Amino acid sequence: MxxxxxxxxxxxxxxxxxxxxxxxxxxxxxEAFGFLGPNGAGKTTxxxxxxxxxxxxxxxxxxxxxxxTVDPVSIxxxxxxxPGEFTLYDxxxxxxxxxxxxxxxxGVDAAYQGDLIARLDIDPSRKFREYSKGNKxxxxxxxxxxxxxxxxxxxxxxxxxxxxVQQTFYEIIREAKAEGRTIFLSSHILSEVEKTCxxxxxxxxGQLVKVDRVDALRDLAxxxxxxxxxxxxxxxxxxxxxxVSDVTADDxxxxxxxxxxxTPVVREAARYELLDFVSRxxxxxxxxxxxxGPQTGKAA
Amino acid sequence: MAxxxxxxxxxxxxxxxxxxxxxxYGLGSIFAKxxxxxxxxxxxxxxxxxxMLIGIGYAIVSQFASAQSRQEMGDLIRSVPPILQGLAGKVxxxxxxxxxxxxxxxxxxxxxxxxxxxxxxxxxxxxxxRRGSLEFVAAGPVTRRRIALEKLFGHVLVxxxxxxxxxxxxxxxxxxxxxxxxxxxxxxxxxYAIWLGLLALVAGSVAFALAGxxxxxxxxxxxxxxxxxxxxxxxxxxxxxxxxxxxxxxxxGWTTNHIPLAGLYDxxxxxxxxxxxxxxxxxxxxxxxxxxxxxxxxIPTPSLPHALxxxxxxxxxxxxxxxxxxxxxxxxxxFFGLAIAGSGRSFVEQxxxxxxxxxxxxxxxPNVDIATVGGFLQLLFLDFGMILAGLAAxxxxxxxxxxxxxxxxxxxxxxxxxxMRWVVSGGGGIVAAIVVIMVLTVAGxxxxxxxxGGDIVTPMLGTLSxxxxxxxxxxxxxxxxxxxxxxxxxxxxALLTVIxxxxxxxxxxxxxxxxxxxxxxTTHYGQPMLGVWDPAGIVASVVLAVGxxxxxxWGFQRRDLQx
Numbered sequence: 001m002x003x004x005x006x007x008x009x010x011x012x013x014x015x016x017x018x019x020x021x022x023x024x025x026x027x028x029x030x031e032a033f034g035f036l037g038p039n040g041a042g043k044t045t046x047x048x049x050x051x052x053x054x055x056x057x058x059x060x061x062x063x064x065x066x067x068x069t070v071d072p073v074s075i076x077x078x079x080x081x082x083p084g085e086f087t088l089y090d091x092x093x094x095x096x097x098x099x100x101x102x103x104x105x106x107g108v109d110a111a112y113q114g115d116l117i118a119r120l121d122i123d124p125s126r127k128f129r130e131y132s133k134g135n136k137x138x139x140x141x142x143x144x145x146x147x148x149x150x151x152x153x154x155x156x157x158x159x160x161x162x163x164x165v166q167q168t169f170y171e172i173i174r175e176a177k178a179e180g181r182t183i184f185l186s187s188h189i190l191s192e193v194e195k196t197c198x199x200x201x202x203x204x205x206g207q208l209v210k211v212d213r214v215d216a217l218r219d220l221a222x223x224x225x226x227x228x229x230x231x232x233x234x235x236x237x238x239x240x241x242x243x244v245s246d247v248t249a250d251d252x253x254x255x256x257x258x259x260x261x262x263t264p265v266v267r268e269a270a271r272y273e274l275l276d277f278v279s280r281x282x283x284x285x286x287x288x289x290x291x292x293g294p295q296t297g298k299a300a
Numbered sequence: 301m302a303x304x305x306x307x308x309x310x311x312x313x314x315x316x317x318x319x320x321x322x323x324x325y326g327l328g329s330i331f332a333k334x335x336x337x338x339x340x341x342x343x344x345x346x347x348x349x350x351x352m353l354i355g356i357g358y359a360i361v362s363q364f365a366s367a368q369s370r371q372e373m374g375d376l377i378r379s380v381p382p383i384l385q386g387l388a389g390k391v392x393x394x395x396x397x398x399x400x401x402x403x404x405x406x407x408x409x410x411x412x413x414x415x416x417x418x419x420x421x422x423x424x425x426x427x428x429x430r431r432g433s434l435e436f437v438a439a440g441p442v443t444r445r446r447i448a449l450e451k452l453f454g455h456v457l458v459x460x461x462x463x464x465x466x467x468x469x470x471x472x473x474x475x476x477x478x479x480x481x482x483x484x485x486x487x488x489x490x491x492y493a494i495w496l497g498l499l500a501l502v503a504g505s506v507a508f509a510l511a512g513x514x515x516x517x518x519x520x521x522x523x524x525x526x527x528x529x530x531x532x533x534x535x536x537x538x539x540x541x542x543x544x545x546x547x548x549x550x551x552x553g554w555t556t557n558h559i560p561l562a563g564l565y566d567x568x569x570x571x572x573x574x575x576x577x578x579x580x581x582x583x584x585x586x587x588x589x590x591x592x593x594x595x596x597x598x599i600p601t602p603s604l605p606h607a608l609x610x611x612x613x614x615x616x617x618x619x620x621x622x623x624x625x626x627x628x629x630x631x632x633x634x635f636f637g638l639a640i641a642g643s644g645r646s647f648v649e650q651x652x653x654x655x656x657x658x659x660x661x662x663x664x665x666p667n668v669d670i671a672t673v674g675g676f677l678q679l680l681f682l683d684f685g686m687i688l689a690g691l692a693a694x695x696x697x698x699x700x701x702x703x704x705x706x707x708x709x710x711x712x713x714x715x716x717x718x719x720m721r722w723v724v725s726g727g728g729g730i731v732a733a734i735v736v737i738m739v740l741t742v743a744g745x746x747x748x749x750x751x752x753g754g755d756i757v758t759p760m761l762g763t764l765s766x767x768x769x770x771x772x773x774x775x776x777x778x779x780x781x782x783x784x785x786x787x788x789x790x791x792x793x794a795l796l797t798v799i800x801x802x803x804x805x806x807x808x809x810x811x812x813x814x815x816x817x818x819x820x821x822t823t824h825y826g827q828p829m830l831g832v833w834d835p836a837g838i839v840a841s842v843v844l845a846v847g848x849x850x851x852x853x854w855g856f857q858r859r860d861l862q863x
Binding site: 074076083086089100103104105153 | 707710715716
């Protein structure tokens with residue numbers, strides 16, 4: 001397989017502040033790769049270094065086999081990028097903004113551009129400053145996608161998008177993947193990565209703690225379940241179920257952690273008179289920080 | 301069934317109270333944070349203006365140490381026709397230390413303080429609303445009126461501190477004088493400091509009242525225009541009586557007879573200015589209380605034609621982005637030039653009635669017919685025009701810099717656009733914008749000069765010296781932006797322009813060697829309005845413009861993108 005992104009011993013520091021430390025990573029052609037981590041973990045620093053927006057303190061990164069600091073323009077020609085936070089020209093309309101970025105790339109397929117605008121439900125006639133956060137994000141997505149790049153680098157792409165538009169975005173990503181394009185997507189939303197990615201890297205405090213297939217990550221996922229009974233709490237019945245751990249009872253409330261399928265718990269709960277059944281998927285941070293504590297070593 | 305609605309929440313652990321000191325200065329209250337945020341500006345304005353007053357005061361008593369030299373200086377000043385007094389103050393008791401200080405320098409200091417007040421009061425609520433932090437502040441357990449008032453009182457207090465520094469400096473200056481009339485009474489020092497503070501505050505209050513309605517940018521533009529227009533109209537109303545009705549609508553006009561350092565007081569005019577200030581500040585506070593947070597009305601401006609929007613590439617985009625700014629500067633400078641050039645006839649007439657002064661000017665500008673529109677513009681337009689051209693360059697550079705400071709450079713440089721090309725294209729866009737400013741300014745000068753009559757080509761060509769200066773300043777700005785970060789680029793150009801301006805004023809007053817004054821690029825263009833060009837200035841400007849862009853491109857290749 002051809003490696004589209006190769007990161008070798010990459011370290012980036014900002015004076016005395018940590019950016020990323022000794023990152024080694026490869027993303028292959030046609031792969032959808034998720035880059036997960038809590039806020040401040042170093043996701044954006046990594047992406048910005050891949051684009052030569054930041055210069056490595058040590059180590060190096062190659063994209064399409066080109067070292068990022070040597071010929072970034074050749075890399076950019078084939079990349080579509082959506083920053084995590086951005087502002088565009090307040091006085092231009094959305095349409096003018098999209099047109100300008102298309103011109104910077106020497107023009108794009110107008111039909112595809114129009115299709116993206118329609119699918120993301122953008123009104124291109126409004127001034128950029130008048131858009132809501134979600135609509136600004138949509139403009140950024142069109143700018144990143146409109147030239148059909150070989151590599152998409154998306155930094156928290158669904159931030160601010162409503163659920164319907166999120167579905168459209170996932171659809172577009174699936175299409176891009178089906179066309180053989182590579183996707184590098186940073187996120188702190190587990191479900192987003194599950195929906196779109198083949199492999200995932202987890203970064204915490206500037207260091208990679210895990211690189212694996214998404215299927216493996218799923219094993220980390222669990223639910224925090226809370227049942228409120230009308231009568232006695234049957235602790236024993238639930239503690240014995242497969243995947244159930246950390247069972248605690250408090251008055252008429254039973255709390256437990258459920259790994260894997262939740263079906264056995266639902267079946268068991270159906271046998272009792274319940275006032276409430278709450279199942280909560282913990283945040284990614286809770287999930288993988290529970291798994292990879294502060295003393296965790298380097299990537300698996 | 302008992303309801304929980306309205307029932308007090310369970311008692312929380314007692315919170316430790318915010319220390320009093322932190323509520324006064326620091327992060328303990330909105331007022332305290334306003335003081336904290338303003339500390340550098342307060343030191344800069346109060347300290348720098350205060351020290352300048354002391355330095356200038358000392359220089360005056362050193363240079364004019366005898367009663368005879370004072371008398372000669374007074375006679376010379378009185379022989380200058382009103383049109384040439386221009387933006388200096390009224391000629392009252394100029395033989396005394398205080399009188400001369402107020403005449404020569406006193407009118408300029410409120411401009412600096414006013415600019416600070418406009419920037420501070422336009423942004424104290426509006427800028428915070430725009431960046432979203434006000435959402436958090438307003439969501440706290442404090443009423444909107446209190447938020448506005450705490451911010452307002454914070455600014456008033458720091459302005460007062462700066463005025464106290466100026467007051468104390470004047471008291472010190474008063475001890476330098478050894479001649480009769482040189483003493484500066486406490487009431488005179490206080491009168492000047494109060495006047496300066498009020499002039500600053502009223503200008504800021506215009507911005508404060510408007511910012512909630514039209515946003516910070518427009519509020520700064522309107523307040524700045526009102527302030528500068530008032531200053532210029534008042535400065536020239538003695539020479540051009542037709543300006544008097546407009547000048548007397550401004551606070552500069554109202555307080556024109558309040559010259560405390562010269563021993564002349566007009567307290568009712570100060571009270572009138574204070575009253576207007578209170579009304580405007582009350583409008584600003586009430587607007588914030590009653591209106592939606594962050595919702596402003598755009599001042600309708602005509603859209604640019606599609607071809608001028610600049611969507612084809614980075615040069616065009618930079619040009620399109622800064623074009624409205626360039627048009628505003630060009631129109632402003634053009635009208636300024638038109639007004640000055642068009643009043644040349646008055647100048648020639650006044651010069652004819654003052655043969656002594658005519659002889660003095662002839663000795664300064666030998667072989668040049670000063671009684672021409674070119675000579676007139678050289679004396680009256682060019683110096684101030686240079687400052688405006690430098691400030692225009694600062695805003696254009698800041699417009700280019702906003703690609704990075706706003707974060708959109710992330711997307712621009714993710715396109716196949718090299719870093720060097722971005723800097724060079726930006727430089728090209730700024731040059732094109734300076735050309736626009738020059739076309740409009742030259743047109744204004746041309747129209748004005750044609751009203752006066754005589755040679756109009758020479759002054760029109762001479763006006764291009766402003767363009768050369770702007771190009772040089774822009775080059776410096778691009779270099780600073782490329783090497784150190786674009787956030788510093790616009791302020792660096794503005795600061796350099798102001799330092800250059802003060803260098804021209806202060807260096808001679810302090811008796812510093814000529815080389816200090818000649819550090820200012822503005823001293824190296826010759827007398828372009830009279831057709832006398834100094835090649836050194838032209839070459840230096842071109843080198844700074846081209847070299848600055850080259851250095852900027854080189855520097856930007858070597859640093860991280862800010863974000």
